[in-house]
Amino acid sequence: QKEVEQNSGPLSVPEGAIASLNCTYSDRGSQSFFWYRQYSGKSPELIMFIYSNGDKEDGRFTAQLNKASQYVSLLIRDSQPSDSATYLCAVSPGGSNYKLTFGKGTLLTVNP
Amino acid sequence: NAGVTQTPKFRILKIGQSMTLQCTQDMNHNYMYWYRQDPGMGLKLIYYSVGAGITDKGEVPNGYNVSRSTTEDFPLRLELAAPSQTSVYFCASSNRAEQYFGPGTRLTVT
Numbered sequence: 001q002k003e004v005e006q007n008s009g010p011l012s013v014p015e016g017a018i019a020s021l022n023c024t025y026s027d028r029g030s031q032s033f034f035w036y037r038q039y040s041g042k043s044p045e046l047i048m049f050i051y052s053n054g055d056k057e058d059g060r061f062t063a064q065l066n067k068a069s070q071y072v073s074l075l076i077r078d079s080q081p082s083d084s085a086t087y088l089c090a091v092s093p094g095g096s097n098y099k100l101t102f103g104k105g106t107l108l109t110v111n112p
Numbered sequence: 113n114a115g116v117t118q119t120p121k122f123r124i125l126k127i128g129q130s131m132t133l134q135c136t137q138d139m140n141h142n143y144m145y146w147y148r149q150d151p152g153m154g155l156k157l158i159y160y161s162v163g164a165g166i167t168d169k170g171e172v173p174n175g176y177n178v179s180r181s182t183t184e185d186f187p188l189r190l191e192l193a194a195p196s197q198t199s200v201y202f203c204a205s206s207n208r209a210e211q212y213f214g215p216g217t218r219l220t221v222t
Contacts, residue, residue: 008152032209043202043213044155088154092209098143098162100211102154 002027004091006103014111019076021087021106026070029094033065033072036088038105044088048074079110113138116214118203124220125193133188133217135203143206144186145170146178148199149216155202161186193221 036044050063062075086105147155157170161180204211
């Protein structure tokens with residue numbers, strides 16, 4: 001069973017701080033990695049994806065991928081109360097370019 | 113573009129009843145998916161489709177059926193509803209691995 005693991009949280013950070021969300025995966029053949037944000041009672045929203053080792057930045061968000069360690073992370077700089085949500089890590093298993101395995105998500109709370 | 117739309121938003125079913133959850137996408141995506149999400153759990157794949165006329169089982173298909181007669185539509189059928197099917201159901205679509213989700217259907221079976 002291919003697994004994606006995340007700390008369930010809650011992760012609590014003060015406004016303006018950096019929030020660091022982590023994810024590990026078991027399938028060494030995984031090719032694509034995604035971060036979704038899900039507000040309470042809403043559907044998941046894609047915020048970042050990364051395919052290659054290293055960092056990828058988009059505004060206040062940075063995704064980091066280390067395939068050797070089977071580890072992907074999401075950094076949120078200058079965290080805002082509006083960033084408070086559950087963040088889902090998703091991984092595309094090796095051999096599939098369209099199916100995703102999701103982690104259970106990390107609840108982030110940004111305190112004003 | 114409306115993206116992915118789902119109906120109904122909410123539904124209460126009695127045990128043993130049947131219903132169809134509707135999903136439509138207007139992005140001309142080849143791939144479509146049905147997930148369920150239970151509290152504190154991640155998204156579990158029920159069924160998926162790689163194109164019109166082609167469907168396959170996901171991780172938790174028991175108690176569900178799907179069909180895909182057009183690119184746009186991917187309905188999910190629940191036969192003989194059971195309390196274990198109480199959940200939030202999300203439909204998604206994609207042309208690659210980046211999936212885009214509909215707003216969800218909250219289903220309660222009592």
